[in-house]
Amino acid sequence: MKYRGKGNGQWIMNTAGSKFIKSFFVKSFQLDRCWRCSFHCALFILHYSLLFAQTPTREQLVGTWVGVHTEWDLDFACALPVYIQLDADSTYHLGMIDGSATRQTSTWAIHGESVRLDTIHYAPKLITLKNDLLRIGTNYPMVFHRFNDISLDSATVYHQLNGRVWQSDSLTLSLFANGQASLENTVTKQRTAHFWQLTLFGKSIFLLIRGNQHNRGSGYKALWQISNVSSKQMQAIGWNGCTVAAEPFRFVKNLSPSDSCRPSGFQTCDNCFRQIWAEYPLTRGQKRYDIVQLFAKYYQSVSQTGESGLVRVQFVVNCEGETGLIDINGFDEDYCPRQFNARITSQLLTICREHIATDQSIRQVDTASDLFRDVSISLAFRLKDGRITEILP
Known part of the structure; x- marks a missing residue:
């Protein structure tokens, strides 16, 4: 397969390059679907906008670069637990920080203002x-930071972190002795449950947070390089919301057997989840007929003049069949926001929770991990004086 363009927007992707990236993903099938999707798209879906930044020199690129995240939106990014090693002899390595996939080796080069990584040619200003933050791509850029090896003793680090609670200005991190971990926002008090591990990369120790409240295999949540640790304080290099910096965590307490590692509310299984990525179409084909019949059976019309317009119900069913992130909005016949009679909206929510969310046919399996995926459901109901006249996608 080849794609060719002209001028500054020229790039080439040949069959060898495609197989190279594909083989890496196949060997890392344990990674979450969204991370693999973001990494794949960031490599091949590139936007050729003009930037003032200059292409880095060869001397600037030589070294090891640790993944930070892939930016999907201004307020949404997915963890990128990979590294790229660019050697002075033009050797190129791509691998996982925790070694969960076989490292891939190829070559790299700079040709004028363009950069080649393996067989992928990046047009000027795309890298x-x-x-010390390396950005690859401009539409959905992958962000890396320059790796500086900090030698630490893994046994000492583990002893200091295990079974203890650590807190920064924005995050409370609980690391349970059984391998579970919780992350809690110090402002919102929203807490999510995961698993933790230490991994050796070079001479450095990285703290990896991954998985969800049910299993370890649903992708990565956070990646920190431990730069210093004592009984009272830990320094961890990672993304602080603005840049990569050494974040100080202070010791809070030792965890007790009565402390639990449970999320504070509904938690998706995927750590990089957006509803638009996994919306299940309920209003097409046979499924549409089933939905219409379902509401015809269970919905009791509320005959009330003026109860006309649209009601949209949105919710998520996670990999364990749990329902959350429920949102309901009403609009009048001119599409202006409005509230409907509670007897209408409560019925719609109840039917969605008890009949649609529990329908096993909507559950989808991720072929890479053999785990159920999080699914987003969205239904819109057109009403006329309290009666459902149409169900829209």
Whole structure:
């Protein structure tokens, strides 16, 4: 397969390059679907906008670069637990920080203002470097930071972290002795449950948070390089919301047997989940007929003049069949926001919870991990004086 363009927007992707990336993903099938999707798309869906940043020199690119995240939106990014090693002899390595996939080796080069990684040619200004942050792509850029090896003793680090609670200005991190972990926002008090591990990369120790409240295999949540640790304080290098920096965590307490590692509310299984990525179409084909019949059976019309317009119900069913992130919005016949009679909205929510969310046919399996995926459901009901006249996608 080849794609060719002209001028500054030229890039080439040949069969060898495609197989190279594909083989890496196949061997890392344990990674979550969304991370693999983001990494794949960031490599091949590139936007050729003009930037003022200059292409880095060869000397600037030589070294090891640790993944931070892939930016999907201004307020949404997915963890990127990979590294790229660019050697001075033009050797290129791509691998996982925790070694969960076989490292891939190829070559790299700079040709004028363009950069080649393996067989992928990046047009000028698609690879930029600023303050030791390397960005690959401009539409959904992958962000890496320059790796500095900090030698630490893994046994000492584990002893200090295990079974203890650590807190920064924005995050409370609980690391349970059984391998579970919880992350709690110090402002919102929202807490999610995961698993933790230490992994050796070079001479450095990285703290990896991954998985969900049910299993370890649903992708990565956080990646920190431990730079210093004592009985009272831990320094961890990672993304602080603005840049990669050494974040100080202070010791809070030792965890007791009565402490539990449970989320504070509904938690998706995927750590990089957006509802638009996994919306299940309920209003097509046979499924549409089934939905219409379902509401015809259970919905009791509320005959009330003026109860007309649209009601949209949205919710998520996670990999364990749990329902959450429920949102209901009403609009009048001119599509302006409005509230409907509670007897209408409560019925719609009850039917969605008890009949649609529990329908096993909507559950989808991720072929890479053999785990159920999080699924987003969205239904819109057109009403006329309290009667459902149409169910829209």
